[in-house]
Amino acid sequence: MNKMKLLAEWEYEPVKIQRGYAGRTLYVNVGGFSFKEKPVSEDMKEKFIGGRGFGLKLLWDAVKDTTKWNDPENELVISGGPLCGITQYPGSGKCYTVFISPLTEQTYDSNAGGHFGPLLKFSGWDALEIQGKADRDVIVFIDGDNNKVEIYESPFEDVNAFTVTEALHEYFAENEEDKRNISVVSTGKGAENSYWGCLNMSFYDLRRKAPRLKQAGRGGGGTVFRNKKLAAIVVRKRGIGPTSNNPADLSTLQKVGLKLHKEIRDLDDQQNKMRKVGTPHLNEIMNEYHLLPVHNYKFGQHPEADKIHSEVFGKLFTQGIPDGCWHGCSMACAKAVDGFELKTGPLKGKKVTVDGPEYETCAGLGSNIGIFDPEWIIEANFYADHYGIDTISSGTGFAFVCECYELGFLNKDITNGLELKFGSKDDLMELIHRIGRGDDEFARIVGLGVHRMKKIFAEKYGAPFEVMEKIGMEGQGIEVSEYVPKESVAQWGGYFLTLKGPQHDEAWLIFMDRINKQLPTFEDKAEALHYFPNFRLWFSLVGVCKLPWNDIEPADNVIKYKGIEAAKVPEHVQNYVDLFNAVTGKNITKEELIIQSEQVYNFQRVFQLRLGKGTRKDHYIPLRAIGPVFPDEWEARAEYYDNELKATGIDPEGLTTEEKIKKLQEYRLPQWEQLVDAVYKRRGWNKNGIPTIETLERLGIDYPEVVEVVKKHLKPEDEWEE
Amino acid sequence: MIKVNGEEMQWRPGLTVKDILEAKRYIFPMIGVWINDKPIPRDKFETTIVNDGDDVKVIHMICGG
Amino acid sequence: MKWLATYPERCVGCESCMLTCSKTWFKEENKELSRIKVLQKDSGYEINVCNQCGICIDICPTLALNRDASGVVRCDENKCVGCLMCAGFCPTESMFIADQKDKPFKCIACGICSKECPSQALELMQD
Numbered sequence: 001m002n003k004m005k006l007l008a009e010w011e012y013e014p015v016k017i018q019r020g021y022a023g024r025t026l027y028v029n030v031g032g033f034s035f036k037e038k039p040v041s042e043d044m045k046e047k048f049i050g051g052r053g054f055g056l057k058l059l060w061d062a063v064k065d066t067t068k069w070n071d072p073e074n075e076l077v078i079s080g081g082p083l084c085g086i087t088q089y090p091g092s093g094k095c096y097t098v099f100i101s102p103l104t105e106q107t108y109d110s111n112a113g114g115h116f117g118p119l120l121k122f123s124g125w126d127a128l129e130i131q132g133k134a135d136r137d138v139i140v141f142i143d144g145d146n147n148k149v150e151i152y153e154s155p156f157e158d159v160n161a162f163t164v165t166e167a168l169h170e171y172f173a174e175n176e177e178d179k180r181n182i183s184v185v186s187t188g189k190g191a192e193n194s195y196w197g198c199l200n201m202s203f204y205d206l207r208r209k210a211p212r213l214k215q216a217g218r219g220g221g222g223t224v225f226r227n228k229k230l231a232a233i234v235v236r237k238r239g240i241g242p243t244s245n246n247p248a249d250l251s252t253l254q255k256v257g258l259k260l261h262k263e264i265r266d267l268d269d270q271q272n273k274m275r276k277v278g279t280p281h282l283n284e285i286m287n288e289y290h291l292l293p294v295h296n297y298k299f300g301q302h303p304e305a306d307k308i309h310s311e312v313f314g315k316l317f318t319q320g321i322p323d324g325c326w327h328g329c330s331m332a333c334a335k336a337v338d339g340f341e342l343k344t345g346p347l348k349g350k351k352v353t354v355d356g357p358e359y360e361t362c363a364g365l366g367s368n369i370g371i372f373d374p375e376w377i378i379e380a381n382f383y384a385d386h387y388g389i390d391t392i393s394s395g396t397g398f399a400f401v402c403e404c405y406e407l408g409f410l411n412k413d414i415t416n417g418l419e420l421k422f423g424s425k426d427d428l429m430e431l432i433h434r435i436g437r438g439d440d441e442f443a444r445i446v447g448l449g450v451h452r453m454k455k456i457f458a459e460k461y462g463a464p465f466e467v468m469e470k471i472g473m474e475g476q477g478i479e480v481s482e483y484v485p486k487e488s489v490a491q492w493g494g495y496f497l498t499l500k501g502p503q504h505d506e507a508w509l510i511f512m513d514r515i516n517k518q519l520p521t522f523e524d525k526a527e528a529l530h531y532f533p534n535f536r537l538w539f540s541l542v543g544v545c546k547l548p549w550n551d552i553e554p555a556d557n558v559i560k561y562k563g564i565e566a567a568k569v570p571e572h573v574q575n576y577v578d579l580f581n582a583v584t585g586k587n588i589t590k591e592e593l594i595i596q597s598e599q600v601y602n603f604q605r606v607f608q609l610r611l612g613k614g615t616r617k618d619h620y621i622p623l624r625a626i627g628p629v630f631p632d633e634w635e636a637r638a639e640y641y642d643n644e645l646k647a648t649g650i651d652p653e654g655l656t657t658e659e660k661i662k663k664l665q666e667y668r669l670p671q672w673e674q675l676v677d678a679v680y681k682r683r684g685w686n687k688n689g690i691p692t693i694e695t696l697e698r699l700g701i702d703y704p705e706v707v708e709v710v711k712k713h714l715k716p717e718d719e720w721e722e
Numbered sequence: 723m724i725k726v727n728g729e730e731m732q733w734r735p736g737l738t739v740k741d742i743l744e745a746k747r748y749i750f751p752m753i754g755v756w757i758n759d760k761p762i763p764r765d766k767f768e769t770t771i772v773n774d775g776d777d778v779k780v781i782h783m784i785c786g787g
Numbered sequence: 788m789k790w791l792a793t794y795p796e797r798c799v800g801c802e803s804c805m806l807t808c809s810k811t812w813f814k815e816e817n818k819e820l821s822r823i824k825v826l827q828k829d830s831g832y833e834i835n836v837c838n839q840c841g842i843c844i845d846i847c848p849t850l851a852l853n854r855d856a857s858g859v860v861r862c863d864e865n866k867c868v869g870c871l872m873c874a875g876f877c878p879t880e881s882m883f884i885a886d887q888k889d890k891p892f893k894c895i896a897c898g899i900c901s902k903e904c905p906s907q908a909l910e911l912m913q914d
Contacts, residue, residue, distance in 0.1 A: 087870040180849070206850050242869025242889035251886045254871060258884065261875020270764075271751050272785075282785065288749050322848045328870030330846075511750070511782035517727050518781070532784075550752075550784055558754025558781065559761040566754055567784050 001171050004152040007138065008033035014147045015124045017246045020082030020583040021045065025058060026125040028140055028149060030228055031072055031132025035149055040126055047701060049541035051081030052109045053600040054127045055098025056607060059107060062131060065610055069102040069220070070227050072133045078120065078185070078233075079127035082583055084543025085118030085245045086328075088257030089579055090264065091545030093118050093326020095201070101219040101500075102195040103393070103449050104477040106613040107604060108219030108500050109540060113325030113334065114201030114212070115183040117543055119144065119237040122244045134229035141172065144237030154231035160188035160386045160436070161200040162352070164232050165211045169204055172236050179204040181240075184211065185233040187222030190387030193438030194447025196397070197222025198390040205353075207321050208338065213355050214325050217390040218503055219478065226388075240327075248585030256575050256582070257328065264330045264552050272551050276319065277310040278335040279359040279547075284309045286363070290637070291484045291510060293368040295422050296399035297473050297624055298633045300484040304372040308362050312374050331548050337378050345383055345433050357381040357391070363482035364395015369402055370422030380432060387436035393449060394435075396479035398428060400450045400472055409463035415442050450474040470623040476501035476613070485625050488514040489671055490525040496621040497529060497679050499604050505546070506533035518564055526678035528564070534597040535568070541600060542580060548572070599699045602684075602691045603706065609690060610709045616689040619676060626668045631657040681720060688718040726778045733774045739767040742778060752783040788858030789896040790839040790912050791823070797908040798832040800825060804900035804909060811899050812892070819885045822894040823909075834908065837881040837894040843873035857913075859896045867891075 012035075015022055027036035040054075048057045055077035062075050080095040095117025101108035120128055123144025130140070137154035156164055164186045173179040184202045191197025199221045200213040247253055268274055272281050283305065286292035290300030316337050323332040337354045357365075357377050365380040366372065384391045398420075404410050405420040412419060418427040434443035445456050450472045457463040473480040478501035485491040485502075487510075494507035509528050513519045519528055539546050550569050558566050577590050588596070608614030627641075628634040634641050634657050642652040645660055648667045652660050680687065684695035690713050696702040724733045726742060739755050739762055742748075755762045755770075756779040762770050772778060805821035813820040823836040839860050844852045851866035852873060862873075869890045874882040882891045898911030 087868045206848075240868060242867075250889060254869075254884050258871050258875050261872055265876050285750050285785065288747055320845060322846055322872065324848055324872075327848050327868045328872060329848075330872045330875060508784055512784065515727065515748075516779070516781045553752065553783065558783070559763060562756070562759075562761075563781070566781065569783075 001167055002155065004139065004155055004171070006150060007153055008151040010035035010149045012037060012124065012147050012149070017122065017244065019248050019585050020245055021050070022121055022124050022126045024125065025054065025079075025127040025129060026142070026149070027129045027131070028151075029132040030130060030134040030138055030140065030151065030230065033151055047599050048603075049081065049596050049600070050126060051079050051084070051094075051543050052096040052098055052111075052537075052540040053603075054079045054081075055096055055109060056107060056600065056604055058127060058129050059098050059100070060607055062129070063100065065612070067100060067611070069100045069105065069224060073131060074100045074224060076130045076221060076224050076228065077127055078116065080117030080121045081541055081543030083245075083579055085121050085240075086247065086253055086579070086583065087240075087242055088253040088328055089544070089575070090257070090260055090324070090329045090331045090548040091326070092328065092543065094539070094543050094545050095120070096540050096543070097199055097216045097221045099219070099221055099224045100611065101221075101477070102223045103220045103451070104501055104613070106476070106500070106608040106611045108221070110199070110216040110218045110221050111540060112199060112201040112216035113203075113214040113545065115203040115326060116185055116201040116235060118240065118244075118326060119181070119183050119235045122240060123235055123237045128233070130228060130230070130233070133227065137229050137231040139168070139231050140233045142233070142235040144235060156231055158189075159186070159226075159231050161186045161213055161388055162386050165200065165202045165213060168232055168234050169202065169211045172234055176209070178238070179211075180206060181238045182234065182236045185225075186231070187225050187388030188386055188436070189438060190384070190389040190436045190447070191222030192226040193444055194389060194435050195220045195223050195449050195452075196390045196393045196447055197224070197226060197388050198385070199225060200385060200388065203325055205336075208336070208353055210353050212325070212334065212336065212353070213385050214334065215385065215390070217392060218481075219500065220390075222388040222390075245583060247583040249582040252578055252582035256578050260548060260552070260575065261330045263554060267555060268331075268552055271553065273310070273314075274547065274551055275330075275332045277314040277317065278323075278333040278356075280308075280310045280313045280357065280362055282310075282359040283313075283362050286359070286483065287367075289510075289515070290487070293363050293396075293399070293482050293484050295370055296368060296396075296403040296471060297480065297484055297486075298403075298630065299636050300486075302367055302372065305367065307372040308366055308374055308377065313357070313362070316374060316378070329545070329548075331545075331552065333547060340378055340382070342382065343379060344429050345436070347386070352382060354378050354382045355385060360482040361391040361395070364392050365398070366395070368395050368399040368482065369428060371425055371428070373425065376425050376429070380429065383432050383436060387432070389432070389435060389447075392481050393479040394432070395482065396473050397446060397450050397453070398431065400453065401446055403471055404457060404463060404468065407467070409457060409468070410461065414461055416440055418442075449477065450479050451477040470629045472622055473624055474502070475621060476618055478502065480625065483508070483510065485510070486627050489675055490519050490528055492621055492626055492672055493525065493529045493675050493679050494532075496625065497619055497676065498533070499601065499608065505540075506536060512564065512567055522674050522678035523682075525675060526682040529679045530682045531568075531594070534594050534601055535573070537597040537601055538576070538593055541596060544576070549576075595699065599701050602695060602699055603701050605685070605689075605691055606696075606706050606709050609713060614689065615713070616676065616680075616687070619689060621672055623665060626672060627664050628661050631661070634661055686714065686718040687720065688713070688715070690714065690718070724772055724774065724776045724778055727780055733772070737772045739770045739772060739778075742772065743767065743780065746780070748780055748782070750782050750785065752785065754781040754783070755779065756781070788839060788914055790859075791836050791894055791896050791898070791901065792910045792912045793834040793836060794908045794910070795832050795834045797906045798825060798834060799906045799908075800827060800832050801905060803903045803905065807903040808900050811897070820888070820892075822883065822892055823900055824883070835879065835881050838879060839896065840878065843877055843882060846872050846876045848872065857896075860893070861895055862890070862893065864890060
């Protein structure tokens with residue numbers, strides 16, 4: 001690669017990390033090439049903790065109430081958090097991206113593994129804030145060894161992820177050995193051409209001698225990235241070690257980490273087999289429990305699902321490599337297929353290493369679009385990453401397109417020659433390439449997401465909007481993340497009563513609710529929809545991964561703890577309390593951990609409100625998410641659904657399937673409303689889903705500008721009756 | 723008759739916890755089983771006999787994501 | 788391959804191996820810092836020391852663990868990031884940690900302890 005043209009540079013003073021914090025954040029404006037250092041106050045640490053909390057705080061200060069995703073003042077903030085970068089505990093290298101999303105037009109946050117978060121912090125920055133729009137493609141380079149930030153003109157004609165990442169690891173490393181000290185953030189052409197842009201964050205795989213990509217997949221962060229004309233952000237920091245994060249108490253980190261390594265060693269093979277197959281261990285489980293999305297969530301099971309069984313992927317993944325996406329992750333779920341020869345597209349014939357697929361990719365770019373071919377899924381996964389397209393949103397989006405096609409709402413004239421039926425492998429692969437290339441109008445419409453497709457299909461092609469409203473699996477503008485929620489009332493909330501739309505990072509309550517029957521009342525469901533979203537949000541504040549929380553559990557967890565307590569995995573909750581205290585030198589309890597999350601949860605809710613969303617009407621749910629819409633869905637589980645109807649006191653005898661579907665919907669829709677009420681009450685929100693002033697005060701986030709936003713929207717009729 | 727997560731299930735002599743899991747197709751590995759509020763270790767599922775009238779709880783831990 | 792053979796039935800529990808080990812490699816007599824551990828059990832003594840099996844080599848994410856020319860598994864301190872996966876996954880739990888040390892440590896088959904042992908419970912082997 002030729003020497004890149006330097007456009008701007010800025011030098012900064014080095015700092016020593018103190019107890020997990022650099023104590024300052026980095027602001028870069030790629031529009032005017034300006035740089036700034038911002039101090040992190042004690043209040044910011046107390047109220048926003050780090051990671052996503054810092055991202056939201058910085059974004060709040062940067063935007064106006066009217067800012068749109070493609071305005072220059074929208075930002076992309078990347079932040080790790082105080083635990084990010086510790087090497088002793090599995091899953092401690094996560095960072096969080098925060099931005100106003102093109103899909104949801106409100107704040108979004110999406111996390112990724114890889115080495116970017118740790119290396120950014122150890123370069124001296126708790127967060128990186130990118131604002132403005134460049135006039136040409138640029139590369140931002142944070143040189144943590146020489147304490148400099150540089151902006152280069154991008155030399156890449158092809159901004160797709162693998163090309164850019166490989167070249168930049170090469171360019172910024174002095175030799176092969178040095179490549180491990182680099183991490184690249186990139187996306188691809190698909191992110192430009194759609195709203196599904198993901199961000200790829202790299203780490204250098206020392207054994208494969210190739211960079212690996214981990215995705216902050218959701219919400220369109222990659223689209224914002226390309227809108228700013230970023231080709232890549234690169235960080236380089238050498239000499240990372242056990243105490244780079246300068247924890248208050250190293251010994252506790254070592255003891256807690258070692259304990260979990262041993263648990264994983266002893267139990268993972270009997271539990272989720274994460275080390276062998278990663279998250280695809282869920283493929284057959286979801287199918288067995290009718291939760292694997294098939295044909296746009298019409299069904300939860302498919303006879304061909306055994307073709308995508310985790311054992312099949314286990315054989316395709318290279319075994320025996322420490323597949324952690326950050327040092328010390330013995331969970332090792334970052335599986336990869338090596339030497340995969342691409343059969344289509346611009347890199348046809350090339351042998352590549354493919355990251356994943358994860359469960360959600362197998363389901364999204366697999367069962368949900370009627371494809372049960374592992375090789376196809378791997379190829380689709382590769383190109384989605386390469387073009388910078390979220391595999392989850394595109395999976396659910398394509399599933400919607402296929403159903404519309406099969407319903408006759410679309411045809412080959414509209415799709416420019418593609419036959420987009422479920423299972424149309426070649427034509428669906430071509431659709432991915434068309435989004436990657438950006439040369440096809442229909443592909444561009446698809447890439448705007450289900451929410452916009454509904455409107456455009458109706459206006460442009462005359463498709464019936466009301467049918468599409470029922471079957472379009474999206475909420476708040478973003479696509480559902482590949483678990484069938486129909487039969488669990490609590491999971492309706494787990495998906496649709498969320499801060500940013502149906503993403504499973506808040507709560508996964510289907511077993512607890514539906515199989516275990518542990519949440520019989522709306523109050524029980526509301527309690528779970530308070531605790532779990534807040535507990536899980538905490539990972540995003542400190543920079544750790546969710547998986548080592550409950551994808552492994554102590555051998556005696558279900559003996560020692562009963563009921564919902566067991567599902568919390570109390571010993572692992574204590575691990576996180578201990579880790580937080582050991583790094584920061586503070587002394588929080590597990591109850592205070594939840595309050596830390598609540599502060600940010602409610603702040604983000606108010607932020608959505610400030611941007612014109614964040615009320616009850618934004619918490620809508622499609623009918624497909626609460627039960628069957630078409631007769632074939634009912635008839636696939638006729639006995640089950642007839643019993644469901646009977647349980648509500650309706651005799652299904654003599655009713656047509658259409659009538660049964662209607663009756664069940666009439667029963668379930670009021671249940672949804674009851675759930676919304678119960679959850680809002682538990683969260684300390686009013687009837688319209690707005691945090692009350694008392695809630696803001698209780699959490700200490702009653703900053704004048706926050707209170708002002710809320711006050712504008714509070715109405716007496718939205719108060720709860722005593 | 724026994725109860726499994728509140729629902730009635732046919733009982734037969736010699737019925738084990740493992741038999742119940744198979745009949746119900748509960749294939750998830752992260753399961754906790756309680757019989758009349760007494761926890762049963764996972765490695766005893768095959769050998770634990772369920773008696774007529776027992777109240778069995780098969781608790782699936784959270785998964786997904 | 789060089790490795791340290793142990794004969795726990797001959798061990799008298801004098802702990803001189805531990806003291807000499809820590810003195811040799813960490814310059815202080817401190818059992819916590821020994822790369823060989825003698826534990827008293829009901830039935831006698833148990834000696835825990837690395838058998839150079841090398842399972843940890845494939846566990847290490849940073850390629851810090853390697854076999855040297857004489858087959859001994861050694862840790863490159865410059866590459867080790869102290870993640871402790873090697874310690875967690877060692878089948879005999881012979882990779883040790885100590886409060887004062889940010890990186891794990893193990894027996895490198897130097898044989899000094901076997902010379903100090905008064906009861907011939909330790910023997911440096913070469914095969």
